[in-house]
Amino acid sequence: MKKIRTHAAGIDIGARKIFVGLEGKDVKSFDTFTEDLENAASYLLENNVDTVAMETTGVYWIILYDILQTQGLDVWLVDGRSTKQVPGRKTDVKDCQWIQQLHSYGLLNRCFVAEDLIQELRSYQRLREDHIRSAAMHVNHMQKALTMMNIRLKEVLSQVHGSSGLKIIRAILAGERNPDILVEMCHSSVLKTKRELIVKSLKGHYNEAGLFALEQAVTCYDFYQEQIVRCDRKLEGVLQKMSSNEPPQNNPKSPRKPIRHHKPEIKNMGNYLLRIFHNKDATVLPGITDYNWLQLLSEVGTDLQKWKTEKHFTSWLGLAPKQHHSGKMRKNYKSKGQPKAGLIFKQAAHSLLNSKNITLGAFGHKIRARKGPSLAIKAVARKLAELYWKLFVKGLTYVEEGIKAYQEKLLLNKQKSLFKMAKEMGVVISYNTAT
Known part of the structure; x- marks a missing residue:
């Protein structure tokens, strides 16, 4: 095989140290403090390295990637699974040497790395999703606390954390126990069909432990809702930066699709x-x-x-x-x-x-x-x-044709296949137009 990169380096990244492998040189290690990572970049430049390959190890690669990029090096972030196909190479020293060899022969593929604003947007979006999952966990805690007191609200309402459910729960925590008063806090659309069921579900056996667990769950749920709102503000700020150089779009072509959840x-x-x-x-x-x-x-x-x-x-x-x-x-x-x-x-x-x-x-x-x-x-x-x-x-223009058009296309394909088979077998197909 022919080498296509003569000034390549391989880096194995860990939590405490990174190991840098160069062709014809002993492996050198650096600590993961910012000063040491900058020294590693200087070491690569001193040895005339122009391209570096390293694995996507957790989040440890992010700061090193940025430092090497700012120094003008061509940094290749590669999937760790593509470098572990040869047995017997499982030390940090051997790993960085093996990555360097694969990179010099052009056997590694570069991973997708987003731009700075996209990375910032991704960070806020993933945090938001984490908060949504955490809030959902505390919704389960609310349901458990209500069930402990035999308040069967979750069997009657589709969402206990909806507008009606939260009003009832907050009233219970404020000291209200009368089902006839609590049921009036539901939305009118719910009362039309479920009034009697909700009244029956609210006749529970209240106890101190259940009320305390319910209060804890509601407090935690509210906390994560506040964090989600803060993430939304950050997301809006990034979207404003990304769209600042584009002309305003005040009149969208069509109404926006409704978003049902979150x-x-x-x-x-x-x-x-x-x-x-x-x-x-x-x-x-x-x-x-x-x-x-x-x-x-x-x-x-x-x-x-x-x-x-x-x-x-x-x-x-x-x-x-x-x-x-x-x-x-x-x-x-x-x-x-x-x-x-x-x-x-x-x-x-x-x-x-x-x-x-x-x-x-x-x-x-x-x-x-x-x-x-x-x-x-x-x-x-x-x-x-x-x-x-x-x-x-490609600038595709998509038009939804509906299931009927799709079924007609399937039928047409079946007819073409049938005529083709008939022609191969020497069979003549005739239509009966009688109804």
């Missing part, structure tokens, strides 16, 4: 996104709202041309079919990890499987009947990711 408190979020993407609207695609469009922006950025084709994009997302064949063996292969962007497309695909009027939903129904729901979700997510890539790279 809607960010960002005024005119759709306008910000339209300005960032030069008036290309991802919400024309089925299953995509402004919220999961914001999530995708934080994970993949604005430049989708970094992936050469839609197949490269879906493969990176972990949505492409895997091949794990050897001779006559056909093994099932399950990847160990998947980018968060792939999970976002899967969440959108899951909602499409329940639709009755969307083409991708009908496609998913057909796959689900043959291979089960998990493969159907993955197949629909891959189709949706391809449309997303084509929208922003």
